[in-house]
Amino acid sequence: MEEILTATAKKCRYCGEPLKPGRKDKTFCNDSCKSEFNNNKPKLPEFVTDINSILLKNWKILKDCLGDKDKYKMRVRDLNGRGFNFKFTTAERINDSDGLCYYFVYDMGYLLLDEETRVLIVQDDMMVRLTGPAYTI
Numbered sequence: 179m180e181e182i183l184t185a186t187a188k189k190c191r192y193c194g195e196p197l198k199p200g201r202k203d204k205t206f207c208n209d210s211c212k213s214e215f216n217n218n219k220p221k222l223p224e225f226v227t228d229i230n231s232i233l234l235k236n237w238k239i240l241k242d243c244l245g246d247k248d249k250y251k252m253r254v255r256d257l258n259g260r261g262f263n264f265k266f267t268t269a270e271r272i273n274d275s276d277g278l279c280y281y282f283v284y285d286m287g288y289l290l291l292d293e294e295t296r297v298l299i300v301q302d303d304m305m306v307r308l309t310g311p312a313y314t315i
């Protein structure tokens with residue numbers, strides 16, 4: 179019953195008509211609406227897609243280095259060696275308890291340690307109390 183209600187409440191992303199019951203992830207009436215939607219999507223400027231690629235690469239590197247640990251320390255030069263680009267982050271956050279600045283790429287963050295020779299990698303706010311204001315850079 180819930181499945182049917184969900185399907186009937188959803189609308190086609192292109193024409194806005196209510197979707198007939200079908201696959202749970204269905205978002206278009208048919209292939210025609212899907213291709214019209216995709217053909218009319220605004221193209222992002224190249225510099226935006228380039229920056230998005232760098233951010234995604236940075237995020238993956240931090241995620242890989244952290245693995246399933248809560249925090250992970252490594253040398254800055256090793257992070258550089260993996261292709262991490264320190265010029266691209268999505269936010270800087272100040273930790274409330276010690277006032278230290280963490281740099282984030284989406285939910286993956288790092289803190290520069292030991293005169294910027296090592297980093298402490300964290301995810302989201304598991305290690306940091308980030309109740310202060312955030313700003314994007």
Ligand SMILES: [Zn+2]
Nearest residue numbers: 190193207211
């Ligand atoms: Zn449609």
